[in-house]
Amino acid sequence: MRPTPLFQRLDLQARGLLPALTTFFLVILGLIPWHLPGLAVITPAFTLIAIFFWSIYQPHRLPYWVTFLIGVLQDLLLGMPIGQGALGLLLIQGLVVSQRRFFIAKPFLVVWWGFAMVAPLGGVIAWAIASITRDAFIPVLPVAVQTVVTVLFYPLFGGIFGWLQQKVLQPPS
Amino acid sequence: MPARALVQRFAFALLIAAAIALMIISQSEPGALERLRSGVTDVVTPIVAFFSRPSATVADVVERVESLASIKAENASLRESNDRLMRWQSLALRLQRENDELRQALKVVPDPRATYVTARIAGEAGGPFVRTALLGAGERDGIKKGQAVLGGHGLIGRIVDVGSGSARVLLITDLNSRVPVFIEPHRERAVLAGDNSDTPRLEFLAAEARIAPGDRIVTSGEGGLFPPGLPVGVVGEIGEGQAAVRPYAAWDSLEFVSVLDYELPAPLPATRRAGRFGALP
Incomplete structure (x- = not known):
């Protein structure tokens, strides 16, 4: 077997960054002011979508430490206690990775249903951590609304990620 | 393969512990990570600002189209409120003058500008x-x-x-x-x-x-x-x-x-x- 040429290896490695880069992009997306009335209240948990998707389809390209760094970055940027979002995302990723065999090669609707099961759990975990760090109960209704909106956004990003995965990561690992 | 799974499980536990440790530090010693926060925010804010421009533009265009439709009615109401505000302005100027004189008479220490x-x-x-x-x-x-x-x-x-x-x-x-x-x-x-x-x-x-x-x-x-x-x-x-x-x-x-x-x-x-x-x- 011939050794792969250098540029090809570099190319493969660069392509392998896709899950991390898209997740980072969703952190940025969550910070963009949309200038739409009422949207701030329901800003979806975009990063949860990316963590869920890549944990199923490319778990080795989104290792736990990357999720940790992205979570910490998000905490720093949102102005939350550092580690709060990282902990929530890691717990969800751990769960999804352990169940990924069930979702692989399943039709889109089944995966979406899976996300609809996981997203409330992500909301509850985030809510519990935030309530503990604040030492007070945080209103539950906004968390529920955010969860519903996040689930509704899943098809959009799931679709984009699926398309990107085919285009960019096609030489499969 | 089991060895790799073991390493992964270990890394997972380690990162969970690190996240909890960070949370405790940022709660009990808020100043400790402040430089990190402002440093990271400094680096990322221009990126966010770059992506914010299109969203601001879209909002702008929507607003402009909306305002074109109602420009006549808006003009009339602006004229009306302009008249009203002019009256308020003359009143405000008079009160300001009066206020200044009274403050001077009472020797009030002025608020910092x-x-x-x-x-x-x-x-x-x-x-x-x-x-x-x-x-x-x-x-x-x-x-x-x-x-x-x-x-x-x-x-x-x-x-x-x-x-x-x-x-x-x-x-x-x-x-x-x-x-x-x-x-x-x-x-x-x-x-x-x-x-x-x-x-x-x-x-x-x-x-x-x-x-x-x-x-x-x-x-x-x-x-x-x-x-x-x-x-x-x-x-x-x-x-x-x-x-x-x-x-x-x-x-x-x-x-x-x-x-x-x-x-x-x-x-x-x-x-x-x-x-x-x-x-x-």
Whole structure:
């Protein structure tokens, strides 16, 4: 077997960054002011979508430490206690990775249903951590609304990620 | 393969522990990670600002199309309100003169003059847990921790975190925001408390407080966090011991804000109150 040429290896490695880069992009997306009335209240948990998707389809390209760094970055940027979002995302990723065999090669609707099961759990975990760090109960209704909106956004990003995965990561690992 | 799974499981546990450790540190020693936060915010804010431009443009175009449709009616109503405002202006000028003379007669020590820095909102953090905004201006533009931030017609929050080219505003709607206010016209005292919704509440109202929907709310300046008299909003629905507030600042159309530079008469002593943003300025 011939050794792969250098540029090809570099190319493969660069392509392998896709899950991390898209997740980072969703952190940025969550910070963009949309200038739409009422949207701030329901800003979806975009990063949860990316963590869920890549944990199923490319778990080795989104290792736990990357999720940790992205979570910490998000905490720093949102102005939350550092580690709060990282902990929530890691717990969800751990769960999804352990169940990924069930979702692989399943039709889109089944995966979406899976996300609809996981997203409330992500909301509850985030809510519990935030309530503990604040030492007070945080209103539950906004968390529920955010969860519903996040689930509704899943098809959009799931679709984009699926398309990107085919285009960019096609030489499969 | 099992070895790799074991390593992964170990890494997972380690990272969970690291996240918890970070949470404890940032809660108990808020100052420790402050430089990290402002440093990272400094680096990322320009990226967010770059991507924010198109969204601002889209909002702009929508607004412009909408305003084209109603331009005639708007013109008429503007003329009318212009006439009305002119009358108010002459009244205000007369009162100002009178006020100045009376102050002089009473030898009142003048309030320190405030100056502004205008900054673009580069990013916004929403969701159920926080309500903050990122500004594309920081220390090098004269922004300091603790300064009041005004948007359009009223108070929107205060600076809690400054980098060299970015700053974070804790909005008055954030769960952690508490602002001492007066409710005019009877100067009733209350605390404006955010709850992450678009309408913060008035808390610690006296049981017999004389307030009515539509009453104007201004900062009281108590505690020295904000200069007194900044407009905040009007009283909305009144309930048992608390009331909703409709802020003057229009959140959805806010693109620029003014950061107020104001010499506080008596700064609070440095406290080590634990919180998301560390000690109060």
